[in-house]
Amino acid sequence: MKKFLNQVDQMLTESLAGFATAHRELVQVQFEPTFVSRKQKAQNKVVLISGGGSGHEPLHAGYVGKGMLDAACPGQVFTSPTPDQMLAAAEAVHTDKGVLFIVKNYAGDVMNFEMAAEMLPFEHATVLTSDDCAVVNSTYTSGRRGVAGTVIVEKCVGSLAESGADLAACKALGDKINLRTSSIGVALTSCTVPAAGRPTFDITEAEIEMGVGIHGEPGRRREAMRAADAIVTDMVAAIVHDIEAKQLPGAGDILLLVNGLGATPLMELYLIYHAAAEQLTAKGYQVTRSLVGNYTTAIDMAGASITVCLLDQEILKHWDSPVHTAGLRWGC
Amino acid sequence: MKKFLNQVDQMLTESLAGFATAHRELVQVQFEPTFVSRKQKAQNKVVLISGGGSGHEPLHAGYVGKGMLDAACPGQVFTSPTPDQMLAAAEAVHTDKGVLFIVKNYAGDVMNFEMAAEMLPFEHATVLTSDDCAVVNSTYTSGRRGVAGTVIVEKCVGSLAESGADLAACKALGDKINLRTSSIGVALTSCTVPAAGRPTFDITEAEIEMGVGIHGEPGRRREAMRAADAIVTDMVAAIVHDIEAKQLPGAGDILLLVNGLGATPLMELYLIYHAAAEQLTAKGYQVTRSLVGNYTTAIDMAGASITVCLLDQEILKHWDSPVHTAGLRWGC
Amino acid sequence: MDTNSINRYASAIREAIVAHEADIECLDREIGDGDHYINMKRGCEAIAGLANELNGLDASDALNKIGMKLLSTIGGASGPLFASFFMAMGKSLKTSEAISINHLAAAFDAGVQAIMQRGKAQTGEKTMLDVLVPVAQTFKHMAEQGHTRPEIAAALKKTASEGLESTRNMLATKGRAAGLGERAIGHLDAGAKSCQVMIHAVCDLVLAG
Amino acid sequence: MDTNSINRYASAIREAIVAHEADIECLDREIGDGDHYINMKRGCEAIAGLANELNGLDASDALNKIGMKLLSTIGGASGPLFASFFMAMGKSLKTSEAISINHLAAAFDAGVQAIMQRGKAQTGEKTMLDVLVPVAQTFKHMAEQGHTRPEIAAALKKTASEGLESTRNMLATKGRAAGLGERAIGHLDAGAKSCQVMIHAVCDLVLAG
Ligand SMILES: Nc1ncnc2c1ncn2[C@@H]1O[C@H](COP(=O)(O)OP(=O)(O)O)[C@@H](O)[C@H]1O
Numbered sequence A, B: 001m002k003k004f005l006n007q008v009d010q011m012l013t014e015s016l017a018g019f020a021t022a023h024r025e026l027v028q029v030q031f032e033p034t035f036v037s038r039k040q041k042a043q044n045k046v047v048l049i050s051g052g053g054s055g056h057e058p059l060h061a062g063y064v065g066k067g068m069l070d071a072a073c074p075g076q077v078f079t080s081p082t083p084d085q086m087l088a089a090a091e092a093v094h095t096d097k098g099v100l101f102i103v104k105n106y107a108g109d110v111m112n113f114e115m116a117a118e119m120l121p122f123e124h125a126t127v128l129t130s131d132d133c134a135v136v137n138s139t140y141t142s143g144r145r146g147v148a149g150t151v152i153v154e155k156c157v158g159s160l161a162e163s164g165a166d167l168a169a170c171k172a173l174g175d176k177i178n179l180r181t182s183s184i185g186v187a188l189t190s191c192t193v194p195a196a197g198r199p200t201f202d203i204t205e206a207e208i209e210m211g212v213g214i215h216g217e218p219g220r221r222r223e224a225m226r227a228a229d230a231i232v233t234d235m236v237a238a239i240v241h242d243i244e245a246k247q248l249p250g251a252g253d254i255l256l257l258v259n260g261l262g263a264t265p266l267m268e269l270y271l272i273y274h275a276a277a278e279q280l281t282a283k284g285y286q287v288t289r290s291l292v293g294n295y296t297t298a299i300d301m302a303g304a305s306i307t308v309c310l311l312d313q314e315i316l317k318h319w320d321s322p323v324h325t326a327g328l329r330w331g332c
Numbered sequence C, D: 001m002d003t004n005s006i007n008r009y010a011s012a013i014r015e016a017i018v019a020h021e022a023d024i025e026c027l028d029r030e031i032g033d034g035d036h037y038i039n040m041k042r043g044c045e046a047i048a049g050l051a052n053e054l055n056g057l058d059a060s061d062a063l064n065k066i067g068m069k070l071l072s073t074i075g076g077a078s079g080p081l082f083a084s085f086f087m088a089m090g091k092s093l094k095t096s097e098a099i100s101i102n103h104l105a106a107a108f109d110a111g112v113q114a115i116m117q118r119g120k121a122q123t124g125e126k127t128m129l130d131v132l133v134p135v136a137q138t139f140k141h142m143a144e145q146g147h148t149r150p151e152i153a154a155a156l157k158k159t160a161s162e163g164l165e166s167t168r169n170m171l172a173t174k175g176r177a178a179g180l181g182e183r184a185i186g187h188l189d190a191g192a193k194s195c196q197v198m199i200h201a202v203c204d205l206v207l208a209g
């Protein structure tokens, strides 16, 4: 393992300190318990708090700011944060309009946020994101994972909250977007968790991991490496299959997010975007909004995910509204 | 080599096509000769045209848009573009206020832009960027390389041009910023040029390449891998030495850019930023502006560069002004 | 059970976890995300750091405090689960009577029930519960039947190992491995492994007298 | 020299470059950026694609056209340099007389001068000029002295190889390797290598009759 760090157990603290200094007009960081919050505490709005294991940067701390999150709770690398972090964050940022937790659907995140919610002295609700269609949902399992689609939920619900909407409306929009969003990822290489010091999985030059999770969890299948178009074909097919299975009315306009997992150059991400946009267009979707870059990463994994969100007027409006965070900024 | 691509010689075209589609409200792309230009041709301003070998994305195409470049000419990977590209771009975007070429100081880029300039039927000037202080400048060599500091030149001169300034003023600001900007890079791994199919250099787990260029050119020295703080200490020392050698008056406020070379996670970049900001502060510099992320990459290299630009009121004003490009956006 | 013995058990557990670093980490890398060993180690160290604070507390308060500490230290899936375990165990031991082996068995069972509730899981889902549930049952059963501590300790070790082994050929339906389908088969569950390791460590102390 | 022979030389050059892929690429990887072989190949293919267009042109126009084509095809440092070479050579051969060996030597020299001007470089800077300049001198000298074509070809091969070898222990002061200082020592220059390869290919054709 070769990484820029001093001591593994100081890595997160130093990185967060750097993050807070680099964006000091925007955010502040507290340690023990650790959370990142807006420099200017918002008034009279539902506050959005997210969090999760670190290693997915800019998710979630990079999305704290006007039009998006009020606070983020970073856990250890790939380990969900602890309830005291959510409680401290809520204490710091809450208004009397209530607290909305946005939580990626992993056992650890769900349980830690749940315990925080049980102890929280404020009105609250939770949106669970579960956009990863690589994991087939069934009554047998704990459900699908939340991946890059979470960014869309945080952006749009953030916008709605900024407009003064109430807690129920914010939760409803979050749930709706989650339902209308499907993602799938593919890995060319493994990530390396700093504390582990070596790659999470072995993979040869001739293989890819299809359906990989953002923690380097194995995916659907180990497959043969092949041309980008062929890889994208299978990813788009999985997404379209998932969308069709949901039987949503009026699917047409979409937001297409091609997300890098950390070590994949923009040149390749745009090439994937090119293939995905063409294939989706051929299947009758209109790519109305696009986002290409590293938005939900898996440390240093070479790989990418494709996310499709079925837009409607409400989602579109909230996607387009101004946002000012370290990781996403437009309109202001 | 494991990359998302179909055929190596189609990679650039497909990626640029994806880039243009993803940002179609902002830019358009032309092929043969290849250049990217603003969707809305600017009027009555000096037009800025840059370009260089591909593989440094978002540089330069990602900086085409309001407040920055008017056009960018992408060459093959790590190979400077050809004069016909600059000529076609200039033909498409020029106004009667003249053309400013912004060129990174490499023999290939310099000569190709020079030949274009010789054939150009419009008033023109060129800013050569040469911020890399890893390569010691001397009368013996062809001079320092242009690296991530180029982004600062493009941003600020772009802002000045937008305000209606003339060609001489734009060139003067570009030259001034270049003089006030110093960078140095370090590599943990090599990049892999797609057409070559294998890493440009071999490097062990125990080594780093100090002073590496953004094309994987070897740097000052092969050194031992060590703690991030120690690596940053040497990089900051090189930069400060360079700044002092320039004997500029009034050094105090700085813009600190920590740039990823393609495969380095944000977590590590912020950790580097943290160390660099502390060290520079200890040396009497005020870190007034910050930028952390992948802005001038070397394909898929794990590594980072540190850039310091000595601010003055003029540079600061043009840095802060609105910009709307694929790779850099604020204030609008 | 006083805080001295709690601290002794805690340090035996810590040593055992560290001794099994490679296995535990490897299992979570294979069908999880590779952090389980680090999470366990962080938890063990937090408990070690608590030793002074525990001094003088009764078993109930001490276990509750351990649970609270784990809750704010471990994170991940295992954090809330182990925290719930110790808090429930502490609650169960809130008694004015002297703590008997039956009390301990009941408290262990209460801890395991708390894990099941928090994780909404049962045996057969390829989790730590495949070790903990049978161990709790054996423990209660043998305590009720009046077996000696060494007898119980030996039996629990065996039950724990069997429970661990039983996860090998299961499909996972909870936790990260749930996404893997058939690919999880053939791998032991990391959380089950660390439970087996911890139970062995405690039982070995008992057996050593 | 007609376009037939130009095409013949061009395809010999192309074959030779492709045959030396590994060497050329490796050299530019060691002290450059690894693209020199691809640049050369792209240039060779562009010239091959020009074959029909060259038909019927005189040598001057054909060489100029090749130069223009290379200018818009190769890019990098070598693109403008080789383009300048062929355009200058073409210009120099703009004559109504039949093209003699002296004309060719002068044209080659003009091409090399154009490279020196464009690159603001001289011999001793660890570039292609360390092959091209001595070759141009030998060529002119031997042509003036009336040596036969085979004699000249043999001598140029030798000069080219010596020139290439001379780059090994030079510090680089132009091109990408200029940043390397002492580290460039011990490595041949990639552009010098491809010039040597091309000169050998052309001379071998001459020697083969
Ligand atoms: N719902 C659940 N009920 C019981 N145990 C669970 C549950 N989910 C996960 N586990 C256990 O937690 C272990 C993983 O813990 P750990 O690696 O620390 O957390 P994470 O899965 O969040 O990375 C699994 O091996 C499994 O034994």
Ligand SMILES: Nc1ncnc2c1ncn2[C@@H]1O[C@H](COP(=O)(O)OP(=O)(O)O)[C@@H](O)[C@H]1O
Pocket: B078, B079, B080, B107, B108, B109, D028, D032, D033, D034, D035, D036, D037, D039, D040, D075, D076, D077, D078, D079, D081, D115, D118, D119, D120, D121, D126, D127, D128, D129, D174, D175, D176, D189, D190, D191, D192
């Ligand atoms: N100023 C110069 N004058 C003469 N030759 C040069 C000069 N700069 C570079 N070269 C030659 O160009 C070669 C590199 O070409 P190439 O790899 O195609 O371009 P780049 O250096 O832009 O990647 C060098 O090996 C050297 O021989």
Ligand SMILES: [Mg+2]
Pocket: A053, A078, A079, A080, A108, C033, C035, C036, C076, C077
């Ligand atoms: Mg985890």
Ligand SMILES: [Mg+2]
Pocket: B053, B078, B079, B080, B108, D033, D035, D036, D076, D077
């Ligand atoms: Mg090059």
Ligand SMILES: [Mg+2]
Pocket: C028, C032, C033, C034, C035, C036, C076
């Ligand atoms: Mg885990």
Ligand SMILES: [Mg+2]
Pocket: D028, D032, D033, D034, D035, D036, D076
């Ligand atoms: Mg080169």
